[in-house]
Amino acid sequence: MRDEHTATLLDYYTRHHASTQWRAFLTALAEEFETQLETAQLRELMARIGVRFADAHPAGACATLDDLTSFFNNTWSSLDWGFVNLVEQDDYLAIEHFGAPLGAFGEAAGTWAPAFLEGAYRHWLQGLGAGALALQHVESGDRHALEFRLVRTA
Template sequence: MAAIFEHLLDSHTSRQWRGLLSALADEFEAQIGRTELRQLMHRVGSRFADARPLPSCNSTAELAEALNAQWRDADWGFVELTDERDHLSIVHYCAPLPAFGESALAWTPAFLEGAYQQWLAALGAQGLAVRQAGEFGDDTAIEFRLARTVL
């Protein structure tokens, strides 16, 4: 299955951007530590979401629909939401993060984390934080969780 996803992600990342994104990521890593890169990408994701506000949502299903409309418009994959006992599970599929290169997968998911944080905070999720809960997998899935922040 991983080969199919890899092919789809590769074919959806424009060739004109591949070299630039990879070189950009390499230079970022040479100049900035991974913690700072995660912070930078989180801020970039927040700006992305701030420029694309979501409509009011009255259910998890409506929220998923609104989020998927944003990702579909940007050709950035899709999301599945699941209400768990102590958190909201946010599983994002098919984000073109590998376009930055394999090593950048340590910090590029913070873009999604920042976007989800911004959107959910704007919808009223105050006192809750979105945190990455897994690595970018062979199935292109990466999980985030919205949960109460620990003081």
Template sequence: MVPILDYLLERQISPQWRGMLTALAHEFETQIGHDELRQLMYRVGGRFAAAHQLPACESTAELAQTLNLYWHEMDWGYVEVSDEAECLRIVHYCAPLRTFGDAALAWTPAFLQGVYQTWLSALGAQGLSVAQTSEYGEDTAIEFRLGRHPA
């Protein structure tokens, strides 16, 4: 199934952007350290979220529906959202982060982390933070959790 996913994800990105984004990522990696790249992408995600604010959501199901509407409109995959005992779990699938190249998967998910942090804080999750709790998987999943995380 992985070759099928690879093919579909490759088709998701316009050819006019593939080479440029990969070159941009390589240049970033030669000029900026890994931690700084994660911080940069986190800030970019926050800026993106501030420009694309979510409406108020009354439930986890409504939040998931709203997130999926936004991501679908932008062709950025989809999410599954669930309430866990100590956190809110968000699993994002099919984000086109591989466009920057496989090596960039170490830092590009911080974009989504910044998006979710900004959106969820605006919805009332002050004092809680979003942490990335998995790497980008072969199934394209990246997991985030909103909760109280050690500093």
């Protein structure tokens, strides 16, 4: 029963997270983007926007994963963009981002809108010395979370 209530609350939060004044505009913008650009082009555009965002919000010194988690959460929280968990696995570092208001672009944008976060995370991590590693968005199966993995490159 608790999981059902949690999912219902998260669905409500996701639908109402973006300001009402922006939802219809962002949905129309996304629909126009989709008529003009292929998904790969939209992902590239959103990643570049993410890099610009990261440039405007530099990471500073992050010596530990706790420092990095704090930086991410302080940055996103100050903008009402959710929160992050970093989870160390044997062969990758998972960045789990909860509560991003990307749903304001509409459901169809789910294939390209997360590239904004991917671009921002990639830029921050490269700036912190993770240049030999690759960051990729993966389907987590959780409609309320976006997952990115920092992995070794071949």
